[in-house]
Amino acid sequence: MNNNKSLFVIALILIALLVLSSCAFVVKETEKAVLLRFGELVRTDYKPGLYFKMPLVHELRKFDARIQTVDSQPVRMLNSENKFMMVDSYAKFRIVDVSRFYVATRGDERNAVRLLAEQINNRLRNQFGVRDLHEVVSGQRDQLMADITKNLNESAQKDLGVEIVDVRVKRIDLPPEVSESVFQRMRAGRELQARDHRAKGQEASERIRANADRQKVVIEAEAYRQAEELRGAGDAEAARVYADAYSKNPEFYRFSRSLTAYRDSFKDKSDILLMAPDSQFFRYLKDPEGK
Amino acid sequence: MAWNEPGGNNKDPWGGGNRNNDGPPDLDELLRKMQQKLNGLFGGKPSPSDEGAPSGGASFPWSLVLIVLAVVYGLWGFYQVDASQSAVVLRLGKYHETVNSGLHWNPPLIDNVTKVNMTEVRTERTTGQMLTEDASIVDVVLQVQWHIDDAESFVLRVADPLKSLQEATDSAVRHIVGSQTLNGVISQNRTQVAAETQSRLQEYLDLYQTGIRVDVVNLTDAKAPREVQDAFDDVVRAREDEVRLQNEAQAYANQVIPVARGQAQRMLEEAEAYKARVAESARGEAARFEKLLTEYQRAPEVTRERMYLDTVQDVMSNTSKVMVDVEGGNNMMYLPLDKLAESSASSANQRPQVTPQVIDEISQRVINQLRTEANNNNRRAREVR
Numbered sequence: 001m002n003n004n005k006s007l008f009v010i011a012l013i014l015i016a017l018l019v020l021s022s023c024a025f026v027v028k029e030t031e032k033a034v035l036l037r038f039g040e041l042v043r044t045d046y047k048p049g050l051y052f053k054m055p056l057v058h059e060l061r062k063f064d065a066r067i068q069t070v071d072s073q074p075v076r077m078l079n080s081e082n083k084f085m086m087v088d089s090y091a092k093f094r095i096v097d098v099s100r101f102y103v104a105t106r107g108d109e110r111n112a113v114r115l116l117a118e119q120i121n122n123r124l125r126n127q128f129g130v131r132d133l134h135e136v137v138s139g140q141r142d143q144l145m146a147d148i149t150k151n152l153n154e155s156a157q158k159d160l161g162v163e164i165v166d167v168r169v170k171r172i173d174l175p176p177e178v179s180e181s182v183f184q185r186m187r188a189g190r191e192l193q194a195r196d197h198r199a200k201g202q203e204a205s206e207r208i209r210a211n212a213d214r215q216k217v218v219i220e221a222e223a224y225r226q227a228e229e230l231r232g233a234g235d236a237e238a239a240r241v242y243a244d245a246y247s248k249n250p251e252f253y254r255f256s257r258s259l260t261a262y263r264d265s266f267k268d269k270s271d272i273l274l275m276a277p278d279s280q281f282f283r284y285l286k287d288p289e290g291k
Numbered sequence: 292m293a294w295n296e297p298g299g300n301n302k303d304p305w306g307g308g309n310r311n312n313d314g315p316p317d318l319d320e321l322l323r324k325m326q327q328k329l330n331g332l333f334g335g336k337p338s339p340s341d342e343g344a345p346s347g348g349a350s351f352p353w354s355l356v357l358i359v360l361a362v363v364y365g366l367w368g369f370y371q372v373d374a375s376q377s378a379v380v381l382r383l384g385k386y387h388e389t390v391n392s393g394l395h396w397n398p399p400l401i402d403n404v405t406k407v408n409m410t411e412v413r414t415e416r417t418t419g420q421m422l423t424e425d426a427s428i429v430d431v432v433l434q435v436q437w438h439i440d441d442a443e444s445f446v447l448r449v450a451d452p453l454k455s456l457q458e459a460t461d462s463a464v465r466h467i468v469g470s471q472t473l474n475g476v477i478s479q480n481r482t483q484v485a486a487e488t489q490s491r492l493q494e495y496l497d498l499y500q501t502g503i504r505v506d507v508v509n510l511t512d513a514k515a516p517r518e519v520q521d522a523f524d525d526v527v528r529a530r531e532d533e534v535r536l537q538n539e540a541q542a543y544a545n546q547v548i549p550v551a552r553g554q555a556q557r558m559l560e561e562a563e564a565y566k567a568r569v570a571e572s573a574r575g576e577a578a579r580f581e582k583l584l585t586e587y588q589r590a591p592e593v594t595r596e597r598m599y600l601d602t603v604q605d606v607m608s609n610t611s612k613v614m615v616d617v618e619g620g621n622n623m624m625y626l627p628l629d630k631l632a633e634s635s636a637s638s639a640n641q642r643p644q645v646t647p648q649v650i651d652e653i654s655q656r657v658i659n660q661l662r663t664e665a666n667n668n669n670r671r672a673r674e675v676r
Contacts, residue, residue, distance in 0.1 A: 026383055026384040027384050028381060028384035028385075028403075029381055029384060029385060029386045029447045030447050031384070047385070048381070048383075048384040048385035048386065049383050049384055049385050050383040050384070064450055066447065066448055066449050066450040067448060067449040067450060067455075067499050067500060068450045068451075069450065069451065069454060069455065069458065071454075071458070090458045090462075092455070092498075092499050133422075133426060134424070134426065137422045137423075137424065137426070137469040138424040138469045138470040141466055141469065141470075142466075165498060165499060166495070166498055166499065168458070168459075168462040168495070169462065169465075170458060170461045170462050170465065171419070171421070171461060171462075171465050172422060172465070172469070173420070173422070174422065174428070179428060179518075180518075182426065182427065182428055183428070183516065183518045183519050185427075186427050186428070186473070186515065186519045186522070187519045187522040190519065190522035190523055190525065190526050191522060191525070193526045193529070194522075194525045194526045194528070194529035195529070196529075197526065197529035197530050197532065197533040198529050198532050198533060198536075200533055201529075201532050201533030201534070201535070201536035201537060202536055204533070204536065204537045204540065205536040205537055205539060205540035206540070207540075208537065208540035208541055208543070208544050209540045209543055209544065211544065212540075212543060212544030212547045212548055213547065215544075215547075215548050215551065216547050216548060216550075216551035219548070219551040219552055219554075219555045220551055220554060220555055220558075222555065223554070223555030223556070223558040223559055224558060226558075226559055226562065227558040227559055227561065227562030228562070229562075230559070230562035230563055230565070230566045231562050231565050231566060231569075233566055234562075234565055234566025234567065234568070234569040234570050235569055237566070237569070237570040237573065238569045238570050238572070238573030239573075241570070241573040241574050241577045242573050242576070242577055244577065245576075245577030245578075245580050245581050246577075246580065248581065248584060249584050249587075249588070252584060252587055252591075253580065255595065255598075256580070256583065256598065259598055259599065259601075259602040262602055262603075262605075262606045263602055263605055263606060265606075
């Protein structure tokens, strides 16, 4: 009897819990929710917390309330110079008006992402079409992005209930056929530098060598001058000494010196002398008095 | 279905911290609630803690089960947060608090706890070819070290913080590289590139509310693309060549100049030696002459005669001589030229075999001889002067 009653109670409780569990729901901090009654929006302003609904009558739809990404594929775009470039971009967005978002996308977030991607693509194409490579790569990148973000945000808020936090170009690449010519240009630039370095090396080398050669010549010339001065000084000293000594008796000097000269001149037996004996040289050979 | 939304049907992408929601909670919760209802139904029954329950066998196990369930629920709510972690607590889906390290208790199923590691420094890498301001292409490897700075933002504000980081890094580094020249990226401005990338990246991450703080950005590698690497290498080689050529020239200079200085010194020393020799020999000869002169002056006639005869004797005994008194007029002279020739040639004839080499050698020797004699004569002449 008691056991039967307990079983009944348990069954009752189970049913009650099942009903309750399909009534209660939690909206998390990271979510936004809309409540539909037979397909009609009845409530969209959920703060995070615990809520109840009528099963079967109400339908609940939840969306991610966090900042999400639209990551588009790299796209070929023409720039103002009529050259192609590969542009890869992404955008960050957040649902701000969930009812508008639900209506615009019929509850499918992928729709929103696709719509945004198309719009971003379109705007990038427009912006890139009027600028050259240099402008989009460096000069006006920030401004371009800010323009697109602002512009897109206005329409997206109105149409999709979505706030565009940021639109960024991830990468701008050149298509392969253009890359090759860039590489060629880079290579040419490097060759220029290499030649410049080598030529400068030769210049410096030549300069140093020439300088060394000049120094060598100058050093030797100076040394020659000094050497000649020294020799001259020696000669002068010698001449002075000779003059001092010989001027004491020039006539005897002439005599004795001549004798020495004769001796030296006829040192060898094979010498042959043929000359007029009255030449000045033989003055003393004829006559010791030199008359 | 929404009833167990915080528990079993877990869509949280950031993982971790879900321990509380795993396993059997649904069943336990069910039993617990059942127990509560049961108590309500029995109205006047004593509280489950009352030991002395009189209502017999049927109600006793229920209160025991109730107690066990309460204890399990209580224990289940405890969790530990490591020193390196923070935990974000959602109460019924609403942000409640962020707790730091220690032992904590939150009611299970009502609160959702997500733990994140706040101190671990993680690394994000990006590589690729990027365009520079001068429309060149550069290969860049960039490393970003980061940690979670704001757990609440990291968990709640952005759908995929890691992907956001990757995208922001890609965008930021390309932006900065795009505003630098190739040389700037490769060499001069590397640190600047890293620093600017870091500040720009942080700006983006803050805008996307990722709760990520970038510690440091390293420009690990920035070099010319493989396609043109050889040309860049050649520039490096050329730079080396430049230095090498200079060094070689300097080496030449370092050799030539000291040698020249040495030779110059030699010239000077030789000149000094000459000077000393000439002066000293002059002094010597002068002294000799003066000594002789002193003696000569004592007896000039005799000395003169003696010197004369000595010399004439020496000379005459030494040489073949022909002396012609041209003043003598027309008388015929016979000069024994054949004999003279013979005597002068005799030295040459002594050699039995005369080959061209020998003749060359001899002529060379004769030339040398003549040269030295000429030098001697010159010197002598100079001495005479």
